[in-house]
Amino acid sequence: MRIRVVVRKRPLSKKESQVQDVDVIQPIPIHGHVIVHQPKTRVDLTREVETSNFAFDNSFDADSFNRDIYESTTSNLIPTMFNGGRGSVFAYGQTGSGKTFTMMGAEMTGNRGGQGRGVLDGNEGLYYLAARDVFQTRQQEEFKHFIVTVSLFEIYGGKLYDLLNARKVVKCLEDAKQKVCFPGLSEHVVNSEDDVMSLIQSGGNNRSTGTTSANADSSRSHAILLMSLKVPGRRRGPGAKMQEHGRLTFIDLAGSERGADTSKCDRQTRLEGAEINTSLLALKEVIRALATGGTMQHIPFRGSKLTQVLKDSFVGVDARSVMIACVAPNFSNCEHTINTLRYADRVKEKEFKAGGVGDEPRGDKRRSSYDGDRPTTAPAQVYGGGRKASAGGLVRRSLDGVGRAQEDPQPNPSNNAAAASKIRASLRRRSTAHASRGSNSGPELERKASSGLDAAIEKNFHKLLEPVNNGSNGGEEYFDPDEDTDDEEEERMREREARTEALAAKAREDMSKAAADLISSHRNAMTSMLGMVKKEMNMVNKTDADRDNLEQYIDELDALQERKVDMLGAMKQSLKKFKAAREIVRKGSSSNGNGGGKGSRGSKGKPLAGGGKMARMGRRATVDHLRDLEDVDDFEDLR
């Protein structure tokens, strides 16, 4: 599967501008960079800007139009669909970052065209633009026979709700050929882009007013739109089915912060958050596994309902995916933005052999992480400081010099220039590598990117020198030398915890399936045994009365013995599978109990602090065990 990852920044909202929130995100579209300038306060109360540089396939600034995003991401999926392939477009990001704006268009979010534009033209959503291209392409003679259908559903709390059929609950099953199907999901034939949009609008209304979705606003569920090309099947007449030729799937993912923010709300919201977290992690794992060429048996589709549902969209040589990571520009949302960028970064962390879906060349094999080595291990860079600068793209620049010794000098243009030149140098290294691999990136692109980078740094650096929140330190973090490592470690731990939870749920499911199999095979064996005992009694009586039947008796006895052995063998197998499944569940729960994972307690019954070292150590133990579990392929074998 091929995946292309782009980032889109939305403009500052009126409210954000009114409270003088600062724009700290700087996309550099030429090379798909996104620079984050994050103001921080150190323990000695000196202030600095930490600059992180991410690279993706493309990035879009606040003044970009939906049409630009469409051209760079989705338009190339239309031919794929007409050629019988499958395309998927994901919108990922925190609530309010512009996912709906991008997918549904400016009008649907009540926006009159964004800041200063005042026009809707160019901001129709991806749904509309894709539908328009589908109907245009269908006008070609060879495609005229295609029927276009649309289905819309949401995944909320592990269940599928048909948004175009009064929120009817729909099942997601696999047929004998392991093809995913949604029995009962309504499909609607559409003949124009306007048909598509009015269906989506009515589905959207259904979503927000549905009686079972009192809490399921858009950001707490994944909304999935299937746009399919169908051809009449071989069977004609009533009940005849249409066959799917190609499909385009749009996934408006639940707000990513819901998954992370599991501590502050009620139980229901926490459960929702955990569900979203699990599904987003499973999605990331599936995409990474597919992108790195994992075999089908080892792609964790069963990790969540979302990945089960999307399985078909991912498999096959013609499967292509695009992820649009939407980010808010302001400082207050900086943490969420960085989380979004990290997620998107890891989705495409391992570079793929094939290029992206879009039209731009991607020969440079750049790692879409911080500009260079993994930030998890790279020490923070302090310009002018005593610590050695690493090759990583994490840059810290001081904002003031209060109480500082010479090791961390006052910010000055030369420091700033030093930071810029470091980033530029790394960019140049990459550009050179890019060019040497035969892409069409040249000195001109490099020059533009570099000057864009300079401008970005200058602009934000000076803005950020002004005090945030009336000069107070409100909302800022204190500098901790281990902070980055700890943050990263925490994040990895959280991810693994979610995976542990998902694996444990899967193990329990497997165990209950194994128990059902065992009981049913035991019941069948007993029923057959009863029949056999009757038969045997007859045989024995008959042969006892007339020894001439001895030969027939021996043959029948042989056959009966064999049947018994087979039956006992099958039962033994079921018992073995059940025991293995039970063992996995037991190991999992005992490691959770000892491990100090979520909800675990210290020796005196005190809850272990979520961010404490003890909790981390405990979680590490759980994670180690999880690794063991993951290594055991029993999950697959047991099915």
Ligand SMILES: Nc1ncnc2c1ncn2[C@@H]1O[C@H](COP(=O)(O)OP(=O)(O)OP(=O)(O)O)[C@@H](O)[C@H]1O
């Ligand atoms: N690129 C943009 N240009 C102008 N306005 C935008 C842009 N992106 C988003 N907005 C505005 O920001 C607000 C939030 O956007 P949107 O509803 O798309 O967020 P979301 O990520 O879908 O949130 P949720 O997860 O809650 O559904 C809306 O008022 C929208 O019009």
